[in-house]
Amino acid sequence: MPAIVEVRDLTKSFTRGTESIEVLQRLDLDVGHAEFLALMGPSGSGKTTLLNLIAGLDQPTDGSIHVAGLEISAMSESQLARWRTRHVGFVFQFYNLLPVLTAYENVELPLLLLPLTRSQRRTQVENALALVGLSDRMSHRPGQLSGGQQQRVGIARAIVTDPTIIVADEPTGDLDARSAHDVLDLLELLRSQLGKTIIMVTHDPKAADSAQRTLHLEKGRLVLDEVRMPREAFA
Amino acid sequence: MNISYAGSPFGFDTGLAELGGWLAFVLSVLILLGLVLGVISLVPFYFTLLAGEFTLFLTQNFGRGFKFLLISFRGLRRNLLRTSLTYLATFVLTFVICVIWSVLTFIDLVTTERETDFKAIVTERYQAPSQMPSKYEGDIVEAIKSLPEHLRPANVEDNVMTWSFIGGSTDPKVRSMENIIFFFALEPKKLLTMQYEPGELTEADVESLRTHIKTMEDNPRCVMVGPDKLKAMNKRVGDRIKVYTLGIVDIEFEVEIIGELPGDRMSSSAVMNRAYYYQSLQDYERRTGKKHPLEEGNGRTLNLVWIKLPNKEAFEAAAALVNDPAKFSAPAIKMETASSAVGSFLEAYRDILWGARYLFLPAVAITMSLVVANAISISVRERRTELAVLKVLGFQPWQLLLLVLSEALMVGALSGMISTGLAYYMVNIVGGGIKFPIAFFPKFMIRDSVLWLGPLLGMVTSLVGSLLPAISACRVKASNVFAKVS
Numbered sequence: 001m002p003a004i005v006e007v008r009d010l011t012k013s014f015t016r017g018t019e020s021i022e023v024l025q026r027l028d029l030d031v032g033h034a035e036f037l038a039l040m041g042p043s044g045s046g047k048t049t050l051l052n053l054i055a056g057l058d059q060p061t062d063g064s065i066h067v068a069g070l071e072i073s074a075m076s077e078s079q080l081a082r083w084r085t086r087h088v089g090f091v092f093q094f095y096n097l098l099p100v101l102t103a104y105e106n107v108e109l110p111l112l113l114l115p116l117t118r119s120q121r122r123t124q125v126e127n128a129l130a131l132v133g134l135s136d137r138m139s140h141r142p143g144q145l146s147g148g149q150q151q152r153v154g155i156a157r158a159i160v161t162d163p164t165i166i167v168a169d170e171p172t173g174d175l176d177a178r179s180a181h182d183v184l185d186l187l188e189l190l191r192s193q194l195g196k197t198i199i200m201v202t203h204d205p206k207a208a209d210s211a212q213r214t215l216h217l218e219k220g221r222l223v224l225d226e227v228r229m230p231r232e233a234f235a
Numbered sequence: 236m237n238i239s240y241a242g243s244p245f246g247f248d249t250g251l252a253e254l255g256g257w258l259a260f261v262l263s264v265l266i267l268l269g270l271v272l273g274v275i276s277l278v279p280f281y282f283t284l285l286a287g288e289f290t291l292f293l294t295q296n297f298g299r300g301f302k303f304l305l306i307s308f309r310g311l312r313r314n315l316l317r318t319s320l321t322y323l324a325t326f327v328l329t330f331v332i333c334v335i336w337s338v339l340t341f342i343d344l345v346t347t348e349r350e351t352d353f354k355a356i357v358t359e360r361y362q363a364p365s366q367m368p369s370k371y372e373g374d375i376v377e378a379i380k381s382l383p384e385h386l387r388p389a390n391v392e393d394n395v396m397t398w399s400f401i402g403g404s405t406d407p408k409v410r411s412m413e414n415i416i417f418f419f420a421l422e423p424k425k426l427l428t429m430q431y432e433p434g435e436l437t438e439a440d441v442e443s444l445r446t447h448i449k450t451m452e453d454n455p456r457c458v459m460v461g462p463d464k465l466k467a468m469n470k471r472v473g474d475r476i477k478v479y480t481l482g483i484v485d486i487e488f489e490v491e492i493i494g495e496l497p498g499d500r501m502s503s504s505a506v507m508n509r510a511y512y513y514q515s516l517q518d519y520e521r522r523t524g525k526k527h528p529l530e531e532g533n534g535r536t537l538n539l540v541w542i543k544l545p546n547k548e549a550f551e552a553a554a555a556l557v558n559d560p561a562k563f564s565a566p567a568i569k570m571e572t573a574s575s576a577v578g579s580f581l582e583a584y585r586d587i588l589w590g591a592r593y594l595f596l597p598a599v600a601i602t603m604s605l606v607v608a609n610a611i612s613i614s615v616r617e618r619r620t621e622l623a624v625l626k627v628l629g630f631q632p633w634q635l636l637l638l639v640l641s642e643a644l645m646v647g648a649l650s651g652m653i654s655t656g657l658a659y660y661m662v663n664i665v666g667g668g669i670k671f672p673i674a675f676f677p678k679f680m681i682r683d684s685v686l687w688l689g690p691l692l693g694m695v696t697s698l699v700g701s702l703l704p705a706i707s708a709c710r711v712k713a714s715n716v717f718a719k720v721s
Contacts, residue, residue, distance in 0.1 A: 057627060057713045078631055085629030096624040100309035110628045112299050157628075 004164065004197050005031035005054055010063035012049050012220075023049045025220040026063070031165075034195040036188060038208035041217035047201045048169060050217070054199060055088050055167045056080040068164045085113045089158030089196075091168035091187075095150040097142040097157075103129065104138040107156045114161065128156040132186060148179030155186055159196070166190065168200040172207050184210040258587065265334055269327035269654070272661065276653045280322055283649055284311060303634070307641040314614070318646065321610040325650035328603040329693050332596055333655050333685045334662070339592055341679050345574060353550040353572055357540040357557055360567040364400070366535035367568060369513075372397050374563065375540055378556040386549040394543040396421055396429035399512055399536055403478035403488065405468065413468055416478060418458065420509040423451040426459075429541055430506075431498060440497035447494040455511035457493040461502040465495065484528050486515050499668055512536075533565055542570070600696055607700030611643050615704040623711045632709035639708045643701030644694050651693020655685045 007029040013022045023046045031037050031054075039047040052058040053065055056072045057080075065073045067087060075083060097106045107128055111121045129135050132152040142150050151171065158166050168187065172180035188210055190196040200211060208214045209228075216224035291305040311318045357375060359365035372395065379391045388394040399420040406414045421430070426448055427441070436444065451457045460470070470476065470492060478488040488511065496504060516536065519527040529535050544550045550572060557563060557570040615622070622635055630638075662668065662681045 055627075081626070081629050081631055084627070090624075090627055092624070096620065098306075098309075098621060100313050101306070105306075108302075109625070112302055113629050 003030035004033045004035075004068055005029070005199070006064075006066040007050075007054070008064050008066075010050075010053065010065065011061050012046070012053060012058070013061045023220050024053075024060075027220070027222060029215070029222070031197060031199060033197060034191055035213060036191045036198045036211040037200065038211035038214040039199065039201045039217065040203070040205075040208055040214055041223075044219075045217040046220040047217050051167050051169060051199060051201050054165070055090065056084050082113075085110055086161060087164040089161065089163040089166040091151070091154050091158050091166065091171045093170040093173040095142070095147075095154045095174075097150055097153055099142050102139050102141055103134060103145065103153045103156075106142070106153055107160050110157060110161050124160050124162075125156075128160040129153075131159065131190075132156045146179070147175055148182055151175060151179065151183050152186065155183070155190075159190060159194070163196070165197045165199060168198065170202055170204075171200060172202070172204060180204075180207065262331070265331050266327060268661075269330035270323070272330065272657050273323045273326035273654070276326065276657055277319055277322070280649055280653060283653075284308060284645075287645075303638065304641065307638055307645060310638070310642045311645065313618075317610055317614065321607060321646050322650045324606040325603055325647055325693055325697065326654040328599050328606070328696075329651045329654040329689050330658050332599050332603075332692060333658055333681065333689050335591055335596060336688070337681045337685060338679050339588065339596075340682050340684075342588065353544040353547060355542045355544055355550055355553065355570050355572055357542065357568055357570045358538075360569040362566070365538055365568075366529075367537040367540075367566065368533035369397075369536045370534070371537055371563065371568065372540060375542070375557060378562065379542065379544075379553055381556065382549065382552050386545070386552050388543060388545060388549075393428050396425040396541040397509065397537055398539040398541070399509060400538045401478075401483065401488075401507065401512060402481040404481065405476050405478060407479040410481075415481075416460070416464060416468065416476075416505055418478075418505045418507040420507045420512040423448040423506070423508050426506065429543065430501075435500075436497050443494065444497060450493050451508045454491075455508040455514065456488075456490050458490040458505055458507045459494045459496045460492050460505040461496040463502040464505060465492070467503075485519060485523075486527070488515065541573075600692070603692075603696040604700035607643055607647065607697045608704060609700075611639065611701040611704040612707075614642075615639060615708045619708075619711060622708050623713055626711060626713040635711075636705045636709040639705035640698065640701055643697040643705075647693035647695075647697025648690045649693075651690040654693070655681075655689025658689075659683075659686060 007027060010024055010027040010029075011022060012024040013020050015021075023044075027050070029050075039050060041047045049058070053060055053073075054067070056067075056075070060073050063073070064071055070083070070087075072080065072083060097103075098109070101109070104125055107125045108121055111124060116124070126135070126138075129138055132155050134149060134152055134156065137145060137149060137153075142153070145153065151174075155171075158168075166187070171187070172183055175183060184207055187198055187200070191198055198211075200207070202208050212228055214224075214226040214228075215222055216226075288305065288308040291301050291308060294301050357367075357371075359367055376391050376395055379387055379395070401418040401420050403416055403418070404410045404414045405416070426444060447457075447459055451459070460468075465471065468476075472492050472494055475489065475491045478490060480486050480488070488507070490507065490511075496502070496506065513536070516527045516530055520530075542553065544553055550570075554570040557568060560567050622639075625635060625638075626632070659681045668680045
């Protein structure tokens with residue numbers, strides 16, 4: 001499987017007062033195309049920091065990150081913002097939909113940053129909402145949707161730009177078991193049907209079981225790399 | 236309101252204290268009125284917002300800018316209470332600023348010297364109220380006639396008007412606002428040539444005034460009274476009234492009201508043919524066998540003389556003659572332009588006007604900015620996560636800055652527009668102006684320029700107030716907040 005994310009010698013440190021704290025220490029990682037990767041580890045292990053760096057939300061202290069051949073660790077903040085719009089889809093634990101916008105408008109948000117016509121935007125939004133099974137909820141506002149439905153709108157927003165990778169931070173953390181299962185199935189569908197690369201941070205071992213591969217981090221280092229057979233292998 | 240210029244024995248000017256109280260009262264009324272109008276105008280405010288949102292919804296195909304603006308409009312719906320309170324505060328403050336600014340601009344206008352068509356006033360030099368002998372009129376006319384031809388008006392007599400002040404009451408015992416009346420005794424024909432400014436009256440008013448002047452000349456007991464005064468006295472055109480004078484010994488007038496004085500400036504005044512006044516003084520002499528006290532010595536029946544002069548040079552030449560103590564010495568008199576006379580009159584209010592212009596108005600504008608800053612800061616703090624999510628999705632900092640600023644600008648512009656629009660409508664069209672007891676201006680009108688100044692003021696103060704919160708919004712670090720939101 002060709003690597004779509006290549007992390008080399010990645011170090012990230014923060015300064016607190018006069019003390020420098022290394023959150024990630026000389027980390028190497030390859031994530032393949034259409035791979036579903038779960039990042040696990042205790043609080044403070046560096047999993048969210050790693051996710052931030054791969055998603056272009058922060059700059060490493062040292063080392064490099066290539067995504068689909070582009071070195072994002074060398075990009076400026078505004079270049080990263082533009083890159084994120086095109087190449088990264090985000091799924092949040094608390095959905096983070098704009099309460100004053102409808103489901104349709106929330107999903108359309110990232111597309112407003114791209115040079116698309118209204119009809120192109122409409123097609124993409126409708127496809128994304130259809131994919132998550134919410135075609136009939138387009139004009140609903142977040143307050144009118146259940147938690148599971150809101151998360152599915154969040155996923156539709158993440159895939160609407162047809163991104164290279166999808167990053168999800170505890171996507172099932174705020175959901176009941178059934179909704180969590182639906183969301184994980186949906187993520188797996190995105191991987192298997194659309195070939196999306198998914199990187200998910202989770203504390204939930206059940207959620208991690210949905211992924212093909214689980215990385216365990218501790219104190220900024222990779223301590224375990226578990227690879228499972230993809231679901232289609234059992235089909 | 237009567238303003239006393241005489242200081243109290245303790246050096247405390249009671250007139251100014253009274254004025255201070257009156258200004259505080261006016262300010263309170265303005266704020267209260269602003270609040271009431273503001274609450275009422277919440278309906279058109281939200282209607283405009285919804286209409287704007289609907290229009291943007293329909294026009295969103297025209298470009299992504301329309302879509303962003305639509306998001307800003309929706310943002311205002313997020314917390315209706317806060318949006319309403321921000322709107323109300325901006326509305327009231329804009330309302331107060333615009334009304335006071337109108338008053339100050341009006342005062343500037345009337346105290347600015349003209350370059351042509353000078354209107355000069357001659358009064359007694361050293362005493363107030365001014366009292367001059369009636370023969371001064373002829374002497375002044377002669378003095379003006381002695382000017383070189385290019386400096387004097389074409390017809391000097393037509394350009395000189397005298398005023399004698401006659402205050403009286405229709406009730407000899409109990410005096411009140413309902414029965415007190417104040418007359419300018421003058422030559423009726425001067426009403427057309429001197430009393431009103433060119434263009435001040437409509438054609439119909441001029442025609443009606445011409446008829447009334449003729450009647451007053453035929454029957455000197457006929458008078459004209461302003462509509463507000465008639466209303467206050469509960470009198471009508473056609474009524475006959477007896478006026479017991481105040482300060483003019485043993486003179487009473489029996490007059491017939493033949494018409495209403497046109498124009499706003501004269502709405503609370505009245506005019507009488509001066510011939511009737513002089514006749515009454517002669518009647519007194521016939522009745523008592525001695526001169527009326529006002530005609531003793533040189534006489535003191537003339538209070539003020541108006542002169543129209545073609546230009547500043549003519550005014551200066553005429554003033555040199557009139558101010559000459561060798562020509563006019565008993566009493567000495569002075570000639571000044573109408574605007575400088577008003578300016579001299581307003582000298583007593585100088586500190587208050589200065590304070591209103593340079594302290595009060597800026598203080599209100601700063602308060603407006605602080606109110607907006609406070610509201611937007613709270614809004615930004617509440618939406619920090621949301622703004623961070625937008626940044627995570629790829630929104631650039633300047634786009635977040637515009638998003639926050641545009642919300643504040645919309646509230647500022649709308650409140651400024653509705654506030655000044657309503658102030659203009661209520662004051663100018665419904666109320667016909669605001670009455671101020673300063674000099675002899677009957678009413679102040681809201682200036683037309685307020686209609687664009689108000690929205691601009693609302694926008695600028697909103698911009699200033701929202702700038703810091705907006706900058707803080709666009710500086711949200713995506714990575715930090717992403718960790719928090721997750």
